[in-house]
Amino acid sequence: MAENQEEKKIPGGCAVGCGAGEPVDFTDEYPTFRPEMKETHTILIPDMLPYHFEIIKYILAQEGYKIEVLHNDSRAVIDEGLKHVHNDTCFPALCVIGQYIDALKSGKYDVDRTAVLISQTGGGCRASNYLPLIRKALKAEFPQVPVLSVNFSGLEKGNGIPMTLPLLLKIAYGIFYGDNIMTLYNQTLPYETRAGSAEEARQACLDMVYRAYDQKKYKKYKDLTRRMLAIFKAVPRSGEEKVKVGVVGEIYVKYSPLGNSHLEDFLHAEGCETVIPGLMDFVLYCVVNTINDRKLYKRNSALQALVYRIVYRFLYGIQKQIIRLFQEDGTFEPLHDFEHLRRCADKVINQGVKMGEGWLIPAEMAALAETGTDNIVCAQPFGCLPNHIAGKGVVRTLKNMYRDENIVPVDYDPSATRVNQENRIKLMLATARENLQKKQREKARKED
């Protein structure tokens, strides 16, 4: 490589304007994922979205890919991450890379027939650089392992799973189903009267979704949603009122148990109901940002904006229908309506804040407050750049807007200890319980 570069370079000093001409190539060689590797390679994906990735894995398996969702979770994962990633890189990158390297070292996989996958949004925060970081981390020990990209921004052309329209549709529906199952499960688990029954319902729903994909009936989302509602409704639940805690934040630490030290389990153990906004909101957020760029800056072409608007209308239409089904049934709280989220955002921050999770975080916090969940864990990686502004930066505004808003920003970091994190969350919970008691007393008084 080095020799090649020397050849390309024009020797000697150069005068003004030699910026033109051929670019000097400093890139290292790396393997790409060639189409035929579909037959031979197992693709590893990180443990990020416990509810959704199982479904997406099923969809990709139908397309002929061998996918494995990683669940390795030992301290070795973090240690490998620490070794292979720069000190100041964000925690999610460290977890993902640690998980890959730990898995590749485990001997469970034939490293010559394994690839790893990562998503890229192409946004202005560091997250889209995870892919090159993974490549750099693998270079020393596993140079043969290709790193695939999943993105919709035209990055890494020819090195990923070709995203055809039918495949995209399948995944979009899968995300809706994952969101449904997640939200139903979260509203059932804390109240189940027989241990394990919520989990059984979750499994039953997943099986049903898999069957729908087998039978090519996955587009029948109304039917599937109704049946999911029925399955969870059948789980016997106690009627007591529990503290509701919303979880928002950077997308990885918000969802991934490895990233957030098993936050969901902790909250359940504390007797809370967790309210986790859906993944589809993030997808819609990305779509809307492209439309907003047109609106704010006239950046993208009118045609491009139009295409995104059509996509948005299509997805939002489904979301609205699903919400309607939840409301008709009346047993469970539906997920947020995205238009409502956007209106919530406008009260707190400009929708131009579009890096990382950007305006979506304040929007979710406000929407949670407006729908009866005042208690919020705002999970963010230590030193997360967009979260300085969209996370910690908006807490004051939100507290001024919503009297009982009870937010705790929690930093996740390889060395921040669980004690430290849990102690802060417990402080938030203590306030939450008191607020709940107050509300219950007030309610009782009114009823008298």
Add this chain to the structure above:
Amino acid sequence: MSKLLGIDVGSTTVKVTVIDPDKDEILYKSYERHFARVKECVLSELKKVQELFGNGEYSACITGSAGLGLAQRSGISFVQEVQAAFVAIRKYYPDADAAVELGGEDAKIIFITGGTEQRMNGSCAGGTGAFIDQMATLLDISVNEMDELSLRAEKVYPIASRCGVFAKSDIQPLINQGCRKEDIAASIFQAVVDQTVSGLAQGRRIKGKVLFLGGPLYFLQGLRKAFKDTLQLDDAHAVFPENAPCFMSIGCALYASSAKAAPLAEIISRVENVKESDDVVTGDPLFADRREYDEFVARHNRSDLPFEDIKTYRGDSYLGIDSGSTTTKVILITPDCKILYSHYQSNNGQPLDIIVERMKEIYSLIGDRITIRGGAVTGYGEDLMKAALKVDFGIVETVAHFKAALHFNPDVDFIIDIGGQDIKCFKVKNHAIDSIMLNEACSSGCGSFIQTFAKAMGMDIDEFAKLGLFAKHPVELGSRCTVFMNSAVKQAQKEGASVEDISAGLSSSIVKNAIYKVIRAKTPEELGKNIVVQGGTFLNDAVLRSFEKEIGKNVIRPGIAGLMGAFGAALYAKENMAKRGGASTLATREELEQFSYASRSTNCRGCTSKCNINIITFGDGRKFISGNKCERGAGQKVPTNPLDIYAYKYERIQQCVTGKNAGMDRGKVGLPLQLVMYEQLPLWAGFFESCGFEVVLSEKSSRQLYFKGQHTVASDTACYPAKLMHGHIESLLDMGVDFIFYPCESYNLDEHDSMNHYNCPVVAYYPELLKANNERLGDDNFLMPYLDPNVRGSMVATLKKVLKKYKLSVKEIERGLDEGFRRLREYHADVVRRGEEIVFEARREGKQMIVLAGRPYHVDPEINHGIDKLLNSLGFAVLSEDCVFEKAHHVKVNVLNQWTYHARLYRAAEYVLDKPDVNLVQLVSFGCGIDAITTDEVRAILENHGKLYTQIKIDEINNLGVVKIRLRSMQAAIEEQNAERGGAVNG
């Protein structure tokens, strides 16, 4: 009714309270340090309760950060400590408005009236009891002594309190300059107060009747005073409850009334039966058995230097002095490298006194038998010692350490030095230092940490370290900054790890931190074949063994590991006296007897920076000035037109405000000169002046300006330039501008050399954060339109809308933008032209050049702390990334290249590749997440082409000492490289 039992297990102490609910009386309260033996301490306290009050029924509850695990595993109920405090406050001080509680590792504020709110410090915040302990250790006094001293203070210095590591960098120079300990002590307490008031209260005022709780606030009068003074509270409004240290445990006992009662014996046995959990990850023991240890000791004993008796030896000798930041080392050797005399001591006070004392001792020991042929000095105090004692040579630390290591292994290819405060590593190639790595502020898991911790455990460091040698299950404590390690230790203790295991775990953490974080080695093989380890910390066998185990090979640790700098200096003196010839200039016995000096600190009046400088006047009338950032401070003339583009840019950009507003008087617009404005000022100044506004710039950046806005900082881990912005906004508001203009820009100008042209998220959206957290800002006086400078049409429309009030016509806006972009182009062209001039001049004068590559806002002297001037004084001409990148080729890099400012860095790196007289130094702001990506890539580009890579991390702390060592080491390496090339300098 059963008695109430409250147990508060904090990070350093256990507090137990017993309350009789029937009589509403506190029967018993205690406050004990637990020295990490949490379970034992709680048990012994409970047994005391048992002895005093018998075995009746108790309702028990546990609180505190270290009590969580104990509660979970014993099945005793738990209450969060702030909640516990709240319960007690309601009962005993129902009229309180707010409470401040400082604990060992936590700081909390509870607002009671006007909207109840409870706040706790984040995971990276200092300003706590542990911070105070750490600072007392640094001053080498007890906390109580520090308290007494503080009451006699006359002056308060600004000290960073966000984290102990930063504070140390502020305090060490104060100690070394000989500032009064009284003043330093008071400054430390003031730092704690500032941290609480600004970091925790974040703009919400602490007023009314305020309770002060927790151990430190109970025991430390100086701290109390600082709080009272800062919050302007009189005695009636500042309440320091009698039972403040036990306040949480009282609240906890009160809270226990809702818990189920049980016999005390049962509660005790529940605690007794708490088992160690499996949560703690453990590693292998350091030694399998005693025999392995003995072999290890014998192997290392072989690399000791022989001694020669100073009382009988006759002949020549050479002196080496290492005047470090925290310790002073002196060595005297014979020409065949036997040790005649050595000394190692902490700097308590002025290092100059220590060295003069030692030299007098040496002179008295050697009599006329031994002649000192020459001497050399290295370390932070090099210049001072050289001036004061006329030492023959002053050398850079890295060179000294290298010389010393060569003596022990001529084939050495890697040297690592872990001292009390810093870690230095160098790779050696072709018998010259090839690259240097030093620890940064946030990864300083250094020796002093073990020391502080040993002290906290009530042991001296040797004793504590030895415990670790035979630990069976060393705990994994992670590898990062000491503050984080502290809580990892606490966690391990909570899980029941033994002191032995923790000691061994700490040693291994320090090693891992050095290997993976400072050196950034991916595999141990990268280090090299012949490794020499040194520095005081490696005298600790547990650290040494951990290091060998981690890299899987044996290393050389000289017996004088702690004296290597001084030894290297002595060797240097020996070699170079032979070359130079003549007699040593070293102060003679007689001169030393006469030696005296006086030191005073003052502010330099050379320029507006007003640096704090220290002037030492020697008995013979010579003067020595330190603390200055440039020659002007040292009383020397500065060339009127220095070869320094940073100085040029800083002046030039401010000239973009002409003060002419086209004859109209539309109003006063404030532009904050920080972040993106350091490049776009020409654009906006041109725009507004052309549209008839008066443009007002914010005050110049300074530490004071930062403090001014500190209370509105929402996230204290953001970069310093961003945090400074808060002060700029305050200053503009104070100047009475009609409005502040500060746009949000997702996209920066497209310079067509990257996939995209984003701003970083902080630069892009910081106005949102400012507006949300500063009450004085509103829609009228703070305009932050979302703009894309690449799309003219939308810019015009947006500006028209946002400036509606001023009724600008489209034509006026168009003209304004024309003028703005014209000034921007002109500014940039001038910067490029000046860059060309500097290159031309430097080549004419045969000077080396440095591309000091950072961001536009790094030209701010408060942000770069005068590194450009320092480079100038070392003889380098200084260029910047933005004056050279266009002269380089476009590049393809491994990472996603999508930020305008950062894309310039890669091209700047390409620019220097083929120029032997130009090197690159990268400036990185602490907390800049994006530079985590750029630094590795820029380093790879340079190092793959045989260029040196030097990175300097900057933050609010101003400690040029470390930077100077790094830059001088780099200079030495450049000279070495050029000598190899036969001194060829061409373009």
